[in-house]
């Protein structure tokens with residue numbers, strides 16, 4: 001190990017290293033907090049002044065991070081934030097946690113990574129450890145990040161250190177959070193892995209070193225593609241069960257009693273969130289660049305992206321039993337966040353379902369205790385729409401209620417008792433009821449059955 005590397009290693013071990021995190025979102029803020037808790041000084045860098053201000057004021061804006069933690073760490077001088085990349089000059093390590101969305105064409109949008117790395121490059125100095133955490137296609141660290149940083153004249157692996165370590169945060173998960181989810185680390189050189197592992201090992205319980213940045217990049221895409229493909233499979237099974245009048249929920253719950261060789265995935269109204277609907281397309285894009293046609297990813301994407309249409313067909317079918325059309329009906333969407341008990345509605349299938357209903361003439365309202373407003377730009381209805389208060393006594397006013405996100409705070413008993421019709425896409429309502437139409441399950445007893 002070079003003298004430069006061993007100085008950094010000692011700084012990390014003694015917690016004298018000054019750490020930085022670029023991008024203080026769902027991934028970056030929890031990481032900065034863990035680094036600060038581990039005894040480092042952590043500086044967050046974000047272009048959004050509102051996030052920097054929140055940290056300055058000792059306030060958290062991410063549900064998985066408590067304000068008490070941010071306040072305590074800020075007060076003890078361990079955590080601060082800035083919009084100014086000049087601070088990189090004083091840092092020993094920097095983790096990059098900026099967004100990696102898709103373009104409209106489903107190609108990777110690398111602009112956030114490129115912009116962040118260019119800003120770091122302006123202040124790059126010998127001895128800095130740079131670790132990319134944004135989910136991205138295999139090869140990004142070597143093909144995109146390294147050349148930008150080396151354009152400064154400094155060489156990766158010799159003058160500065162470069163790693164990739166995928167983030168596995170699961171927002172809203174009370175058991176597994178940044179500190180106790182094993183962290184995969186790949187480096188450009190063995191020294192890069194060793195340094196990055198030492199940094200993460202200070203804050204995270206288990207480190208899993210791998211042989212290269214490409215392997216680490218691919219690990220993350222395998223994990224998320226595994227989910228996308230299995231959800232695609234169970235969604236197809238739900239469509240099949242719908243046709244065959246079998247309850248897919250009962251099938252999955254019975255299948256999961258097998259103690260080996262099976263893992264339960266559940267159907268739903270479509271994929272949501274920043275990861276599962278997006279990341280597999282980073283992989284398929286890169287595979288195609290190598291002349292490989294990735295069929296599972298495309299097929300799962302096809303099935304999963306069709307689910308909101310199936311939900312709308314189900315709503316039409318339910319309304320039909322009451323001699324009503326979607327056009328002119330009042331429909332309450334229960335839950336717009338992409339999963340239970342969180343406030344994130346990025347890529348939420350609720351937005352697609354709302355847009356499709358709106359296009360067919362429904363009057364759409366939504367209830368979500370975690371999302372007070374859906375902005376015009378976020379759904380195709382193109383108007384700002386505020387959440388309605390939904391609770392006991394309020395459900396009877398709609399022609400149909402559609403459970404898209406099964407938040408635990410909804411009163412499902414009241415919903416069943418008061419509503420004319422419910423379309424349940426999450427199996428939130430367990431007992432059979434005459435007014436509940438479930439995704440992937442037989443129609444309620446006594447209703448007209450329109451099997452094709």
Ligand SMILES: NC(=O)c1ccc[n+]([C@@H]2O[C@H](COP(=O)([O-])OP(=O)(O)OC[C@H]3O[C@@H](n4cnc5c(N)ncnc54)[C@H](O)[C@@H]3O)[C@@H](O)[C@H]2O)c1
Pocket residue numbers: 022023024025026027028045046047048051097098099100112115116133134135136167168169170171274275
């Ligand atoms: N949210 C998750 O559950 C999750 C889980 C695993 C991996 N990831 C991956 O982690 C990465 C970050 O995701 P996120 O959910 O934290 O995103 P986010 O949108 O919550 O946060 C990203 C932050 O980066 C900031 N930013 C953007 N460009 C910047 C720049 N050039 N300089 C400084 N700051 C900049 C934004 O202002 C924002 O605060 C993505 O690649 C995502 O795929 C996310």
